[in-house]
Amino acid sequence: MLRLTDIVSRFKYLPVVLVGAATLMGIEQGAQSQQADDALRALYQRPDAVPYPEDNPYSDAKAHLGKLLFFDPRLSGENNLSCASCHNPSFSWEDGQKTSVGVPMTRLGRHTPTVLNLAWGELFFWDGRAESLEEQALGPIASSVEMAQDLDQLVGKLQAIDGYSDLFEKAFPGTGITLENVGAAIATYERTIVSATAPFDRWIAGDESAISDAAKRGFALFNGKANCVACHEGWNFTDWGFHDIGLPDDQDLGRYEQLDIASLKHAFKTPGLRNIVERAPYMHDGSIRTLEAVVQHYNHGFVQRETVSESIFALGLTDDEVADLVAFLHTLSSDDPAVTYPKLPN
Amino acid sequence: MRSYRQIFFSLVFVCAAAITPLKAQDTVTISQKGKAFSESSVTIKSGAKVRFVNDDTVAHNVYARIGSDKEDLGLQKPGEQGEISFDKPGKYRVRCAIHPKMKLTVVVE
Numbered sequence: 397m398l399r400l401t402d403i404v405s406r407f408k409y410l411p412v413v414l415v416g417a418a419t420l421m422g423i424e425q426g427a428q429s430q431q432a433d434d435a436l437r438a439l440y441q442r443p444d445a446v447p448y449p450e451d452n453p454y455s456d457a458k459a460h461l462g463k464l465l466f467f468d469p470r471l472s473g474e475n476n477l478s479c480a481s482c483h484n485p486s487f488s489w490e491d492g493q494k495t496s497v498g499v500p501m502t503r504l505g506r507h508t509p510t511v512l513n514l515a516w517g518e519l520f521f522w523d524g525r526a527e528s529l530e531e532q533a534l535g536p537i538a539s540s541v542e543m544a545q546d547l548d549q550l551v552g553k554l555q556a557i558d559g560y561s562d563l564f565e566k567a568f569p570g571t572g573i574t575l576e577n578v579g580a581a582i583a584t585y586e587r588t589i590v591s592a593t594a595p596f597d598r599w600i601a602g603d604e605s606a607i608s609d610a611a612k613r614g615f616a617l618f619n620g621k622a623n624c625v626a627c628h629e630g631w632n633f634t635d636w637g638f639h640d641i642g643l644p645d646d647q648d649l650g651r652y653e654q655l656d657i658a659s660l661k662h663a664f665k666t667p668g669l670r671n672i673v674e675r676a677p678y679m680h681d682g683s684i685r686t687l688e689a690v691v692q693h694y695n696h697g698f699v700q701r702e703t704v705s706e707s708i709f710a711l712g713l714t715d716d717e718v719a720d721l722v723a724f725l726h727t728l729s730s731d732d733p734a735v736t737y738p739k740l741p742n
Numbered sequence: 743m744r745s746y747r748q749i750f751f752s753l754v755f756v757c758a759a760a761i762t763p764l765k766a767q768d769t770v771t772i773s774q775k776g777k778a779f780s781e782s783s784v785t786i787k788s789g790a791k792v793r794f795v796n797d798d799t800v801a802h803n804v805y806a807r808i809g810s811d812k813e814d815l816g817l818q819k820p821g822e823q824g825e826i827s828f829d830k831p832g833k834y835r836v837r838c839a840i841h842p843k844m845k846l847t848v849v850v851e
Contacts, residue, residue, distance in 0.1 A: 518842045637841040657839045659803045659817045706801045
Protein backbone atom coordinates (compact mmCIF):
# COMPACT_ATOMS: atom_id res chain seq x y z
CA MET A 397 0.00 0.00 0.00
CA LEU A 398 1.36 3.37 -1.04
CA ARG A 399 1.44 5.76 1.83
CA LEU A 400 1.07 9.48 1.54
CA THR A 401 4.59 10.01 2.83
CA ASP A 402 5.89 7.77 0.04
CA ILE A 403 4.07 9.82 -2.57
CA VAL A 404 5.40 13.03 -1.11
CA SER A 405 8.85 11.49 -0.98
CA ARG A 406 8.70 10.42 -4.65
CA PHE A 407 7.62 13.84 -5.86
CA LYS A 408 9.58 15.98 -3.45
CA TYR A 409 11.75 17.32 -6.27
CA LEU A 410 8.80 17.95 -8.58
CA PRO A 411 8.35 21.61 -7.55
CA VAL A 412 12.02 22.22 -8.21
CA VAL A 413 11.74 20.56 -11.62
CA LEU A 414 8.60 22.52 -12.47
CA VAL A 415 10.12 25.81 -11.39
CA GLY A 416 13.24 25.02 -13.40
CA ALA A 417 11.21 24.16 -16.51
CA ALA A 418 9.11 27.27 -16.12
CA THR A 419 12.25 29.36 -15.75
CA LEU A 420 13.77 27.87 -18.89
CA MET A 421 10.52 28.42 -20.79
CA GLY A 422 10.45 31.95 -19.53
CA ILE A 423 14.02 32.54 -20.68
CA GLU A 424 13.18 31.00 -24.07
CA GLN A 425 10.07 33.15 -24.43
CA GLY A 426 12.01 36.18 -23.29
CA ALA A 427 14.66 35.52 -25.93
CA GLN A 428 11.99 35.09 -28.61
CA SER A 429 10.28 38.28 -27.46
CA GLN A 430 13.60 40.14 -27.59
CA GLN A 431 14.24 38.82 -31.12
CA ALA A 432 10.78 39.95 -32.23
CA ASP A 433 11.36 43.33 -30.62
CA ASP A 434 14.76 43.69 -32.34
CA ALA A 435 13.26 42.67 -35.70
CA LEU A 436 10.49 45.23 -35.31
CA ARG A 437 12.92 47.98 -34.39
CA ALA A 438 15.09 47.10 -37.38
CA LEU A 439 12.20 48.01 -39.66
CA TYR A 440 12.35 51.58 -38.35
CA GLN A 441 16.09 52.23 -38.64
CA ARG A 442 16.90 55.54 -40.30
CA PRO A 443 18.79 55.31 -43.62
CA ASP A 444 22.48 56.20 -43.61
CA ALA A 445 22.48 58.50 -46.64
CA VAL A 446 20.16 60.54 -48.83
CA PRO A 447 19.57 58.91 -52.23
CA TYR A 448 20.06 61.06 -55.34
CA PRO A 449 19.12 59.89 -58.84
CA GLU A 450 21.86 59.06 -61.34
CA ASP A 451 20.55 61.64 -63.80
CA ASN A 452 20.52 64.41 -61.18
CA PRO A 453 23.35 63.79 -58.72
CA TYR A 454 23.98 66.05 -55.74
CA SER A 455 26.29 69.04 -55.85
CA ASP A 456 26.63 71.91 -53.39
CA ALA A 457 26.16 74.41 -56.23
CA LYS A 458 22.92 72.74 -57.30
CA ALA A 459 21.52 72.52 -53.75
CA HIS A 460 22.42 76.18 -53.10
CA LEU A 461 20.75 77.31 -56.32
CA GLY A 462 17.75 75.13 -55.54
CA LYS A 463 17.30 76.81 -52.17
CA LEU A 464 17.38 80.26 -53.77
CA LEU A 465 14.76 79.23 -56.30
CA PHE A 466 12.63 77.57 -53.61
CA PHE A 467 12.46 80.81 -51.64
CA ASP A 468 12.23 83.19 -54.60
CA PRO A 469 8.72 84.63 -55.16
CA ARG A 470 9.76 85.78 -58.63
CA LEU A 471 9.11 82.23 -59.76
CA SER A 472 5.39 83.06 -59.60
CA GLY A 473 3.41 84.98 -62.18
CA GLU A 474 2.72 87.89 -59.83
CA ASN A 475 6.13 87.67 -58.12
CA ASN A 476 4.39 87.23 -54.79
CA LEU A 477 4.47 83.51 -53.97
CA SER A 478 7.41 81.15 -53.62
CA CYS A 479 7.48 77.40 -53.05
CA ALA A 480 8.18 78.26 -49.41
CA SER A 481 4.95 80.28 -49.15
CA CYS A 482 3.08 76.99 -48.84
CA HIS A 483 5.98 74.72 -47.90
CA ASN A 484 6.94 76.82 -44.88
CA PRO A 485 9.77 75.41 -42.74
CA SER A 486 8.13 76.97 -39.67
CA PHE A 487 5.26 74.50 -40.11
CA SER A 488 7.53 71.57 -40.92
CA TRP A 489 7.26 72.48 -44.61
CA GLU A 490 3.49 72.87 -44.69
CA ASP A 491 1.42 76.01 -44.15
CA GLY A 492 -0.91 75.33 -41.25
CA GLN A 493 -3.88 76.01 -43.53
CA LYS A 494 -6.77 73.65 -44.15
CA THR A 495 -6.07 73.88 -47.86
CA SER A 496 -3.49 75.89 -49.78
CA VAL A 497 -3.92 79.38 -51.24
CA GLY A 498 -2.87 80.12 -54.83
CA VAL A 499 -1.66 83.21 -56.64
CA PRO A 500 -5.03 84.83 -57.35
CA MET A 501 -5.83 84.30 -53.63
CA THR A 502 -7.91 81.30 -54.51
CA ARG A 503 -8.44 78.55 -52.00
CA LEU A 504 -7.22 75.25 -53.43
CA GLY A 505 -8.88 71.89 -52.92
CA ARG A 506 -6.15 70.07 -51.06
CA HIS A 507 -3.95 70.55 -48.03
CA THR A 508 -0.29 71.41 -48.61
CA PRO A 509 1.81 68.26 -48.13
CA THR A 510 5.21 68.50 -46.48
CA VAL A 511 8.41 68.31 -48.52
CA LEU A 512 10.18 66.46 -45.69
CA ASN A 513 11.99 63.29 -46.71
CA LEU A 514 10.88 63.36 -50.35
CA ALA A 515 14.26 62.01 -51.44
CA TRP A 516 12.83 58.57 -50.72
CA GLY A 517 9.50 59.26 -52.44
CA GLU A 518 7.71 57.52 -55.28
CA LEU A 519 5.23 59.50 -57.40
CA PHE A 520 4.53 62.96 -56.08
CA PHE A 521 1.54 65.14 -55.14
CA TRP A 522 -1.45 63.76 -53.23
CA ASP A 523 -2.58 62.09 -56.46
CA GLY A 524 0.84 60.92 -57.67
CA ARG A 525 0.68 62.84 -60.91
CA ALA A 526 4.43 63.56 -61.06
CA GLU A 527 6.84 60.70 -61.75
CA SER A 528 9.85 62.51 -60.31
CA LEU A 529 10.71 65.27 -57.88
CA GLU A 530 12.18 67.20 -60.82
CA GLU A 531 8.78 67.08 -62.57
CA GLN A 532 6.95 67.87 -59.35
CA ALA A 533 9.03 70.98 -58.73
CA LEU A 534 7.76 72.66 -61.89
CA GLY A 535 4.12 71.67 -61.35
CA PRO A 536 2.99 74.29 -58.80
CA ILE A 537 5.04 77.00 -60.54
CA ALA A 538 3.11 76.46 -63.77
CA SER A 539 -0.30 75.73 -62.22
CA SER A 540 -2.74 78.52 -63.05
CA VAL A 541 -4.24 78.32 -59.56
CA GLU A 542 -0.97 78.07 -57.64
CA MET A 543 2.07 80.15 -58.61
CA ALA A 544 0.65 80.78 -62.09
CA GLN A 545 3.95 81.40 -63.82
CA ASP A 546 3.96 80.98 -67.60
CA LEU A 547 6.87 78.59 -68.03
CA ASP A 548 7.62 79.99 -71.48
CA GLN A 549 8.54 83.25 -69.78
CA LEU A 550 10.31 81.87 -66.70
CA VAL A 551 13.73 81.39 -68.30
CA GLY A 552 13.65 85.00 -69.56
CA LYS A 553 12.66 86.27 -66.09
CA LEU A 554 15.56 84.45 -64.47
CA GLN A 555 18.01 85.60 -67.15
CA ALA A 556 17.01 89.18 -66.37
CA ILE A 557 17.99 88.82 -62.70
CA ASP A 558 21.67 89.54 -62.13
CA GLY A 559 23.39 86.65 -60.46
CA TYR A 560 21.24 83.75 -61.59
CA SER A 561 23.22 83.14 -64.81
CA ASP A 562 26.44 82.56 -62.85
CA LEU A 563 24.68 80.40 -60.29
CA PHE A 564 23.11 78.23 -62.99
CA GLU A 565 26.44 77.96 -64.82
CA LYS A 566 28.15 76.74 -61.63
CA ALA A 567 25.38 74.22 -60.97
CA PHE A 568 24.91 73.12 -64.57
CA PRO A 569 28.09 73.87 -66.51
CA GLY A 570 27.43 74.37 -70.18
CA THR A 571 23.63 74.45 -70.06
CA GLY A 572 22.84 77.41 -67.80
CA ILE A 573 19.28 78.58 -67.24
CA THR A 574 16.75 76.09 -68.58
CA LEU A 575 13.40 74.88 -67.26
CA GLU A 576 14.86 71.43 -66.79
CA ASN A 577 17.65 72.86 -64.66
CA VAL A 578 15.17 74.86 -62.57
CA GLY A 579 13.39 71.61 -61.75
CA ALA A 580 16.65 69.75 -61.15
CA ALA A 581 17.99 72.41 -58.78
CA ILE A 582 14.79 72.66 -56.73
CA ALA A 583 14.55 68.86 -56.56
CA THR A 584 18.14 68.66 -55.33
CA TYR A 585 17.44 71.19 -52.59
CA GLU A 586 14.24 69.38 -51.62
CA ARG A 587 16.16 66.12 -51.26
CA THR A 588 18.35 67.79 -48.63
CA ILE A 589 15.27 68.48 -46.48
CA VAL A 590 15.36 65.53 -44.11
CA SER A 591 13.83 65.31 -40.67
CA ALA A 592 16.46 65.11 -37.94
CA THR A 593 16.77 62.49 -35.23
CA ALA A 594 13.71 62.34 -32.99
CA PRO A 595 13.18 60.77 -29.54
CA PHE A 596 11.70 57.79 -31.37
CA ASP A 597 15.00 57.26 -33.23
CA ARG A 598 16.95 57.38 -29.98
CA TRP A 599 14.62 54.74 -28.55
CA ILE A 600 15.00 52.58 -31.65
CA ALA A 601 18.77 52.90 -31.20
CA GLY A 602 18.49 51.51 -27.68
CA ASP A 603 17.89 54.46 -25.34
CA GLU A 604 14.97 53.12 -23.31
CA SER A 605 14.51 56.45 -21.54
CA ALA A 606 14.05 58.39 -24.80
CA ILE A 607 10.27 57.92 -24.91
CA SER A 608 7.55 57.39 -22.32
CA ASP A 609 5.84 54.12 -21.44
CA ALA A 610 2.66 55.50 -23.00
CA ALA A 611 4.52 56.09 -26.27
CA LYS A 612 5.94 52.55 -26.15
CA ARG A 613 2.42 51.19 -25.71
CA GLY A 614 1.34 53.41 -28.57
CA PHE A 615 4.08 52.01 -30.80
CA ALA A 616 2.89 48.48 -30.00
CA LEU A 617 -0.66 49.50 -30.92
CA PHE A 618 0.61 51.19 -34.09
CA ASN A 619 2.11 47.88 -35.20
CA GLY A 620 -0.68 45.73 -33.80
CA LYS A 621 -4.28 46.40 -32.91
CA ALA A 622 -4.47 49.82 -34.59
CA ASN A 623 -2.95 48.47 -37.85
CA CYS A 624 -1.44 51.87 -38.74
CA VAL A 625 1.62 50.04 -40.05
CA ALA A 626 -0.40 48.64 -42.94
CA CYS A 627 0.29 51.95 -44.70
CA HIS A 628 2.52 54.01 -42.40
CA GLU A 629 5.55 51.72 -42.56
CA GLY A 630 9.30 52.19 -42.24
CA TRP A 631 11.42 54.98 -40.78
CA ASN A 632 9.41 57.71 -42.55
CA PHE A 633 6.10 55.99 -41.79
CA THR A 634 4.75 55.76 -45.32
CA ASP A 635 4.44 53.13 -48.03
CA TRP A 636 4.24 56.00 -50.57
CA GLY A 637 1.03 54.29 -51.68
CA PHE A 638 -2.52 55.41 -52.45
CA HIS A 639 -5.44 54.47 -50.23
CA ASP A 640 -9.06 55.44 -49.73
CA ILE A 641 -9.17 56.01 -45.98
CA GLY A 642 -12.89 56.75 -45.86
CA LEU A 643 -12.99 60.53 -45.60
CA PRO A 644 -16.50 61.82 -46.29
CA ASP A 645 -15.46 64.08 -49.20
CA ASP A 646 -17.01 62.32 -52.17
CA GLN A 647 -16.09 64.83 -54.88
CA ASP A 648 -12.31 64.50 -55.02
CA LEU A 649 -11.43 61.15 -56.61
CA GLY A 650 -7.71 61.57 -55.92
CA ARG A 651 -5.38 59.13 -57.63
CA TYR A 652 -8.23 57.79 -59.80
CA GLU A 653 -8.24 61.11 -61.68
CA GLN A 654 -4.70 60.28 -62.83
CA LEU A 655 -5.05 56.52 -63.27
CA ASP A 656 -8.48 55.08 -63.96
CA ILE A 657 -8.24 51.95 -61.88
CA ALA A 658 -11.33 51.32 -59.79
CA SER A 659 -9.49 50.62 -56.53
CA LEU A 660 -7.95 54.11 -56.71
CA LYS A 661 -11.19 56.06 -56.37
CA HIS A 662 -10.84 58.47 -53.42
CA ALA A 663 -7.28 57.19 -52.91
CA PHE A 664 -4.58 59.64 -51.83
CA LYS A 665 -0.91 59.27 -51.08
CA THR A 666 0.02 58.04 -47.62
CA PRO A 667 1.79 60.96 -45.91
CA GLY A 668 4.86 60.26 -43.81
CA LEU A 669 4.44 60.93 -40.11
CA ARG A 670 7.70 62.66 -39.23
CA ASN A 671 7.06 65.92 -37.32
CA ILE A 672 3.38 65.21 -37.68
CA VAL A 673 2.52 67.23 -34.55
CA GLU A 674 3.75 70.38 -36.32
CA ARG A 675 1.81 69.62 -39.50
CA ALA A 676 -1.84 70.16 -38.50
CA PRO A 677 -4.44 70.15 -39.87
CA TYR A 678 -4.45 66.65 -41.26
CA MET A 679 -5.55 64.55 -44.25
CA HIS A 680 -5.44 65.52 -47.94
CA ASP A 681 -8.30 67.96 -47.41
CA GLY A 682 -7.10 69.30 -44.06
CA SER A 683 -10.44 68.32 -42.61
CA ILE A 684 -9.19 66.99 -39.26
CA ARG A 685 -7.59 69.39 -36.82
CA THR A 686 -6.03 67.18 -34.15
CA LEU A 687 -4.14 63.91 -33.96
CA GLU A 688 -6.68 62.58 -31.45
CA ALA A 689 -9.40 63.14 -34.03
CA VAL A 690 -7.28 61.47 -36.71
CA VAL A 691 -6.93 58.35 -34.57
CA GLN A 692 -10.66 58.40 -33.82
CA HIS A 693 -11.33 58.62 -37.57
CA TYR A 694 -9.49 55.33 -38.06
CA ASN A 695 -11.05 53.93 -34.88
CA HIS A 696 -14.64 54.32 -36.04
CA GLY A 697 -15.11 57.57 -37.97
CA PHE A 698 -14.54 56.54 -41.58
CA VAL A 699 -17.34 56.27 -44.12
CA GLN A 700 -18.20 52.93 -45.68
CA ARG A 701 -17.86 52.64 -49.44
CA GLU A 702 -16.64 50.04 -51.89
CA THR A 703 -13.17 51.50 -52.39
CA VAL A 704 -12.20 51.99 -48.75
CA SER A 705 -8.90 50.20 -48.17
CA GLU A 706 -9.00 46.63 -46.91
CA SER A 707 -6.68 47.82 -44.16
CA ILE A 708 -9.32 50.18 -42.74
CA PHE A 709 -11.70 48.57 -40.26
CA ALA A 710 -13.28 49.41 -36.92
CA LEU A 711 -10.43 49.18 -34.42
CA GLY A 712 -12.23 49.18 -31.09
CA LEU A 713 -9.57 51.34 -29.45
CA THR A 714 -10.24 52.60 -25.94
CA ASP A 715 -9.69 56.24 -25.01
CA ASP A 716 -6.49 55.22 -23.19
CA GLU A 717 -5.24 53.45 -26.32
CA VAL A 718 -6.00 56.50 -28.45
CA ALA A 719 -4.00 58.59 -25.98
CA ASP A 720 -1.11 56.10 -26.16
CA LEU A 721 -1.06 56.29 -29.96
CA VAL A 722 -0.99 60.07 -29.86
CA ALA A 723 1.82 59.93 -27.27
CA PHE A 724 3.77 57.77 -29.70
CA LEU A 725 3.18 60.20 -32.59
CA HIS A 726 4.62 63.00 -30.45
CA THR A 727 7.94 61.10 -30.31
CA LEU A 728 8.37 61.58 -34.08
CA SER A 729 9.02 65.32 -33.74
CA SER A 730 12.65 66.21 -34.27
CA ASP A 731 14.51 69.34 -33.31
CA ASP A 732 15.39 70.21 -36.90
CA PRO A 733 18.02 72.87 -37.54
CA ALA A 734 16.60 76.31 -38.19
CA VAL A 735 16.23 77.23 -41.85
CA THR A 736 17.48 80.68 -42.76
CA TYR A 737 15.96 82.73 -45.54
CA PRO A 738 18.56 83.09 -48.30
CA LYS A 739 19.73 86.38 -49.73
CA LEU A 740 18.37 86.30 -53.27
CA PRO A 741 20.14 87.56 -56.43
CA ASN A 742 19.11 91.04 -57.40
CA MET B 743 17.85 -6.06 -62.70
CA ARG B 744 16.88 -3.75 -59.91
CA SER B 745 19.66 -1.33 -60.80
CA TYR B 746 18.42 -1.17 -64.46
CA ARG B 747 14.98 -0.25 -63.17
CA GLN B 748 16.48 2.44 -60.98
CA ILE B 749 18.45 3.82 -63.93
CA PHE B 750 15.31 3.80 -66.10
CA PHE B 751 13.22 5.71 -63.55
CA SER B 752 16.10 8.08 -62.88
CA LEU B 753 16.28 8.87 -66.60
CA VAL B 754 12.52 9.44 -66.69
CA PHE B 755 12.83 11.78 -63.71
CA VAL B 756 15.73 13.70 -65.25
CA CYS B 757 13.87 14.07 -68.57
CA ALA B 758 10.76 15.26 -66.80
CA ALA B 759 12.78 17.78 -64.84
CA ALA B 760 14.43 18.99 -68.03
CA ILE B 761 11.09 19.40 -69.82
CA THR B 762 9.31 21.15 -66.95
CA PRO B 763 11.20 24.49 -67.18
CA LEU B 764 10.33 24.69 -70.90
CA LYS B 765 6.67 24.47 -70.02
CA ALA B 766 7.13 26.90 -67.15
CA GLN B 767 8.31 29.55 -69.61
CA ASP B 768 4.74 29.75 -70.92
CA THR B 769 3.70 31.16 -67.59
CA VAL B 770 6.11 32.76 -65.19
CA THR B 771 4.91 33.21 -61.64
CA ILE B 772 5.73 36.36 -59.71
CA SER B 773 4.97 36.57 -56.02
CA GLN B 774 3.90 39.73 -54.21
CA LYS B 775 5.12 39.77 -50.63
CA GLY B 776 6.29 42.48 -48.25
CA LYS B 777 4.97 45.06 -50.74
CA ALA B 778 7.49 43.90 -53.33
CA PHE B 779 7.51 41.71 -56.40
CA SER B 780 9.68 38.61 -56.08
CA GLU B 781 11.71 39.78 -59.12
CA SER B 782 12.60 43.23 -60.43
CA SER B 783 12.84 42.00 -64.02
CA VAL B 784 11.72 38.94 -65.94
CA THR B 785 12.30 37.86 -69.54
CA ILE B 786 9.64 35.81 -71.34
CA LYS B 787 8.82 34.62 -74.84
CA SER B 788 6.22 36.40 -76.92
CA GLY B 789 2.80 34.99 -76.11
CA ALA B 790 3.77 33.92 -72.61
CA LYS B 791 1.93 34.97 -69.47
CA VAL B 792 3.01 36.29 -66.12
CA ARG B 793 1.00 35.07 -63.17
CA PHE B 794 0.86 37.41 -60.19
CA VAL B 795 0.17 35.75 -56.85
CA ASN B 796 -0.60 37.86 -53.79
CA ASP B 797 1.38 36.20 -51.00
CA ASP B 798 1.17 39.37 -48.95
CA THR B 799 -0.90 40.42 -45.96
CA VAL B 800 -2.39 43.42 -47.80
CA ALA B 801 -4.33 43.85 -51.04
CA HIS B 802 -2.56 44.74 -54.29
CA ASN B 803 -3.66 45.89 -57.74
CA VAL B 804 -1.27 44.91 -60.53
CA TYR B 805 -1.46 46.73 -63.85
CA ALA B 806 0.66 47.09 -66.98
CA ARG B 807 0.70 49.49 -69.90
CA ILE B 808 0.77 47.51 -73.13
CA GLY B 809 0.77 49.92 -76.01
CA SER B 810 -2.19 52.19 -75.56
CA ASP B 811 -4.00 49.54 -73.52
CA LYS B 812 -3.94 49.10 -69.79
CA GLU B 813 -4.01 45.57 -68.38
CA ASP B 814 -5.59 45.86 -64.94
CA LEU B 815 -5.83 42.78 -62.74
CA GLY B 816 -8.08 44.62 -60.32
CA LEU B 817 -7.95 44.40 -56.56
CA GLN B 818 -6.17 41.23 -55.43
CA LYS B 819 -6.74 40.27 -51.82
CA PRO B 820 -4.15 38.11 -50.04
CA GLY B 821 -4.16 34.65 -51.57
CA GLU B 822 -5.64 35.73 -54.89
CA GLN B 823 -3.87 35.64 -58.25
CA GLY B 824 -4.23 36.77 -61.85
CA GLU B 825 -2.40 36.62 -65.18
CA ILE B 826 -1.33 39.09 -67.86
CA SER B 827 -0.47 37.93 -71.40
CA PHE B 828 2.35 39.60 -73.28
CA ASP B 829 1.90 38.95 -76.99
CA LYS B 830 4.33 41.40 -78.59
CA PRO B 831 8.08 41.75 -78.12
CA GLY B 832 9.09 44.78 -76.12
CA LYS B 833 9.83 46.08 -72.66
CA TYR B 834 6.89 46.64 -70.35
CA ARG B 835 6.56 48.09 -66.88
CA VAL B 836 4.27 46.44 -64.38
CA ARG B 837 3.31 48.22 -61.21
CA CYS B 838 1.02 47.91 -58.24
CA ALA B 839 -1.46 50.78 -58.51
CA ILE B 840 -1.79 50.94 -54.73
CA HIS B 841 1.92 50.59 -53.87
CA PRO B 842 3.91 52.30 -56.66
CA LYS B 843 7.23 51.23 -55.14
CA MET B 844 6.33 47.77 -56.46
CA LYS B 845 7.75 47.75 -59.99
CA LEU B 846 8.57 44.94 -62.38
CA THR B 847 10.08 45.11 -65.86
CA VAL B 848 8.84 42.45 -68.27
CA VAL B 849 11.07 41.91 -71.31
CA VAL B 850 9.24 40.06 -74.06
CA GLU B 851 11.47 38.43 -76.71
